[in-house]
Amino acid sequence: MAKTQIGNEAILKVIDLDAGYAIKHKNKLVKFVHAVDNVSLEIRPNRITGIAGESGCGKSTLAKVIYGAIEPPLEVKRGSVLLKISDEYKDLLKMSRAYISRNIWWKFISYIPQNSMNVLNPMKRIKSIFTEISKFHGLEVDEEDVVKYIKEMFKAFGIPAEAINAYPHQLSGGMRQRVVIALALMFNPSVVIADEPTTAVDVVTQLGILTALKEWQKEKKTTMIIISHDMGVHAYMDDDIAVMYAGNIVEKGSVEDVFEEPLHPYTKLLISSLIRKGEKEFKWGISGSPPDLSNPPPGCRFHPRCPYAMERCRREKPPITTIDKDRIVSCWLYEKG
């Protein structure tokens, strides 16, 4: 296992990551969907980092690689994901799958998926789902401890205590999502990845779930990564935010900076296209959709949709410009000289 110099900050580092989906026909590569292209990201501890962008921009692929869930057709071409485990950095991509599933998942890094129905075994009661997972991870806990934990978490997330003995189908979608979150947080993981945790739930439930997640994060001093297409969610949750477009990170910074003065035209559009309370004036959202990642446009990938696109944007890929400490943007508008 690679040992790297310990930095004083990041708990998780993504370095020069290239990953995507290899579509094969008769063992020959037909096309490569380059969903994550040269991405570097440092996740700082005790903070919530948001990853924003539309569907099809590579957010979930990045999350899968960070989680180490790499299965065909997903392939990692290059790069590393360094986890800070007991004060030294270890490369997740060099670990064996068996080691990851025993020692990393649930305990160090945990994943809250989008669709809760696919995660819970429909034949098992909620309580036995919890006990089985603790047994799998070799934890010497008796049932009482598990029940105690469940009760505590259910209270925090507004799940009625009766749900302990229910089957998954007896719970509503929002309730199931909360159960899955309680499950993911069971072993106090250091890093939690939440992939669109509240898509397709109602506004009130969404707020309840997000508030409970945020409070839990503050209390346990966990690091959290939130993936969402909704900038409203990011404004409410994040400390830091990274905006992804077509496999690249186009802007990154503290949430205050990015929302107060968004730099990249894409970030500006993501924010301005949302309908705010009390808005009735006719306006347009972002036109078009993200490009085909197996054949992205040359130059800046956003140029076909960008209102400020210049000649240079069509030809050359913009460099990553550092605006300020921790604030970067990848756009020709901000390149000096």
Place this chain on the structure above:
Amino acid sequence: MILVNADVNNYLLYIDKITKTYGYGLLGLRRFKALDEVTLALPLQEPEILVLIGETGSGKTTLLKIVLRIVTPDAGSVYYKGKDIFKLRSSEVRWYRREVQAIFQDPYETFNPLRTVDGYLFDTAKHLLGLDRKEAEALIDETLNFVGLSLSRVKGKKIKEFSGGELQRVSIARAILTKPRLLLADEPVSMLDASLRVNILNIFREMKKKLGLSIIYVTHDLATAYYVGDEMAVLYRGVLVETGSAEDLYKEPLHPYTQLLMNSILEPDIGVKNRIRPIKLSSIEIKEFIAPGCKFASRCPYATPRCHKEIPPTITVDNRRYVRCWLYAK
């Protein structure tokens, strides 16, 4: 709108005291009311967008299914242009299907993944309008242009080749192909990226303006509701708790539930962090459905013992504004 003794002939759609019960518990022997005497109306002369606001389990989908004649109510009637929709003759059923169309939440589930999407458009043109291939092609292209697509873009493609926003446009095009007078839209934007929602909602506004279409738009998001809506009706556990013009409801939400919905909207600015207060999440739904008093009482910050025991009356605020809450009873 809740109207008393109105003449149904004066309305495009008149939903009159609809009640629907479902079974639950052992063998489904106990009943609860999924809809409790819901009365709503759309005017005949002017096209109007009525927003039906409610969350999962509010009964909004049941109500739409009743208007689509998929579900029969236990009590009450629905009149469309003065005709009781459950007493239509078979020739009138085809007319009703042309006049009233629907689009749904998840466009990927609306279409069969193995069929080409344009097949649905041609089917609708053939079966409901009786057009031949050539006439159908012209009409379909024209309709797709209206939603920002074209037949050449859509032809021969299956759902996987479209983005969510494009596919939802196709399902809108399919619905308006028959030139309906009323469109029912069940959470049409909640599965789409937040940044694409406004574009679909703009099509709704265009349809009302240019095609004279009335729309019942179902959502739980008050921000988009206000953006497109003329009138709003808030449904909680099968009961209409507040109705009124979009303007009034937005400026001064009266029912504590409407206020909760309003305060739950997350806006894209960082001030949202401090503005939002923690809230009480809903418990098991069935308990709220069968609660003897106000269904919202167990979550309401202003609840009094009376709210838990007695059903609040419908209070007329002014001639178009109604609220069902003890706070406003004299």
